[in-house]
Amino acid sequence: MPATECALFSPFKIRDTIFPNRIVLAPMMQCKAVDGNMTDWHFVHYGKFALGGFGTVLTEAVAVEPRGRISYGCPGLWSDDQVPMMRRIVDFVHSQGSLAAIQLGHSGRKGSSHRPWEASYGPLRQADALPGEEPWPLVGPVAVPIDEGYPTPHALTTAELHDIVRKFGEAARRADEAGFDMIEIHGAHGYLIASFLTPLVNERTDEYGGDRAGRMRLALEVVREIRANWPAGKALFFRVSAEDGGGPGGWSVEDSVVLAKELHKAGVDVVDCSSGGLRTSAVLQNTARGLGFQVPYADQLRHEASMATMAVGLILDGPQAEAILREDRADFIAIGRQAMYDPFWAHHAAQQLQSDPDFSNWNESAGWWLHKRIGTLKLAGCKPDGTEASD
Numbered sequence: 001m002p003a004t005e006c007a008l009f010s011p012f013k014i015r016d017t018i019f020p021n022r023i024v025l026a027p028m029m030q031c032k033a034v035d036g037n038m039t040d041w042h043f044v045h046y047g048k049f050a051l052g053g054f055g056t057v058l059t060e061a062v063a064v065e066p067r068g069r070i071s072y073g074c075p076g077l078w079s080d081d082q083v084p085m086m087r088r089i090v091d092f093v094h095s096q097g098s099l100a101a102i103q104l105g106h107s108g109r110k111g112s113s114h115r116p117w118e119a120s121y122g123p124l125r126q127a128d129a130l131p132g133e134e135p136w137p138l139v140g141p142v143a144v145p146i147d148e149g150y151p152t153p154h155a156l157t158t159a160e161l162h163d164i165v166r167k168f169g170e171a172a173r174r175a176d177e178a179g180f181d182m183i184e185i186h187g188a189h190g191y192l193i194a195s196f197l198t199p200l201v202n203e204r205t206d207e208y209g210g211d212r213a214g215r216m217r218l219a220l221e222v223v224r225e226i227r228a229n230w231p232a233g234k235a236l237f238f239r240v241s242a243e244d245g246g247g248p249g250g251w252s253v254e255d256s257v258v259l260a261k262e263l264h265k266a267g268v269d270v271v272d273c274s275s276g277g278l279r280t281s282a283v284l285q286n287t288a289r290g291l292g293f294q295v296p297y298a299d300q301l302r303h304e305a306s307m308a309t310m311a312v313g314l315i316l317d318g319p320q321a322e323a324i325l326r327e328d329r330a331d332f333i334a335i336g337r338q339a340m341y342d343p344f345w346a347h348h349a350a351q352q353l354q355s356d357p358d359f360s361n362w363n364e365s366a367g368w369w370l371h372k373r374i375g376t377l378k379l380a381g382c383k384p385d386g387t388e389a390s391d
């Protein structure tokens with residue numbers, strides 16, 4: 001299929017920003033930061049997806065204050081000192097023709113955790129202080145832990161909430177200084193913003209709780225504060241858990257439709273439709289999940305809230321992603337674990353969709369050779385991707 005006819009490789013304009021294709025690296029926590037700083041490891045990690053053809057390279061959750069990290073391995077953007085390393089990463093991503101995006105978040109009740117491979121996100125204990133990872137006090141809408149055996153958070157006061165909102169704005173200003181093209185607000189998976197949305201957790205009686213409008217207040221204040229500190233020409237995404245996964249009476253898809261409409265009015269351009277994660281980590285739940293299991297959320301919000309959406313969750317190959325876009329179920333496709341498996345996912349999707357027959361999407365240092373190899377492979381009975389030709 002010629003690139004011009006391929007939905008996955010068609011550009012998308014938001015405000016003054018042109019997304020070169022619809023493929024976004026899903027935010028994925030790496031736990032490789034040192035004292036809240038990204039390192040060379042992040043430079044190589046994010047750089048490889050730009051080389052792999054991802055139109056937008058979106059970072060993992062980046063905390064707006066130190067206690068808003070999930071683990072000690074999470075990066076932050078609470079200080080100007082954190083900008084130069086990110087600028088280096090952004091510059092490389094740009095040099096490959098991709099956009100650079102950053103997810104800003106606050107862990108809330110789910111902070112002070114181990115790295116996933118250490119204790120499956122379990123809470124840090126006093127014993128962890130000795131190797132230098134002392135548990136830190138958590139914050140949330142109410143003084144109720146995420147689960148049995150987890151620390152009890154402090155219920156944030158109004159003044160403390162205003163301070164956190166302000167920090168989102170400061171981080172947005174720094175993200176602009178670092179050169180990022182898009183911010184995604186992390187409003188999903190039970191972290192601070194999500195924990196305010198759901199009635200299963202937020203039993204506050206002040207203006208940040210109560211009815212749905214009260215529970216949405218924090219999310220909307222964060223959006224407005226970011227918009228006030230982020231260029232009008234740059235895009236703003238918001239990741240929501242379309243359903244909170246906390247059981248009956250929780251945050252529903254209908255609530256998400258109402259939220260999406262309000263987010264849109266406040267300056268959000270795209271809703272990234274995830275789900276679950278209210279209590280324990282979304283990524284560790286092994287409930288039945290089919291291919292593209294969250295696409296119905298992106299579909300419903302796109303049509304009922306009349307705004308652009310991003311689909312994520314077990315989207316594995318080019319034809320699957322292309323079908324989601326062609327069926328008007330989403331505007332962007334986020335690729336998570338499949339990108340870990342194949343950092344060149346976007347280039348390979350283009351091969352599957354036959355939209356880049358001459359390898360012109362690739363960096364010339366590889367693309368020139370791969371193009372030259374096509375004839376040799378043909379003589380050897382193979383297709384341009386190196387697999388055996390069937391006829």
Ligand SMILES: Cc1cc2nc3c(=O)[nH]c(=O)nc-3n(C[C@H](O)[C@H](O)[C@H](O)COP(=O)(O)O)c2cc1C
Pocket residue numbers: 026027028029030059060061103186188189239274283312313314315334335336337338
């Ligand atoms: C290692 C790992 C880290 C993740 N970290 C984040 C994160 O920082 N922010 C976020 O919103 N989602 C995070 N997620 C969820 C992914 O963005 C994505 O929604 C999920 O993995 C489903 O998509 P997939 O099937 O393509 O992997 C993480 C997932 C994984 C596997």
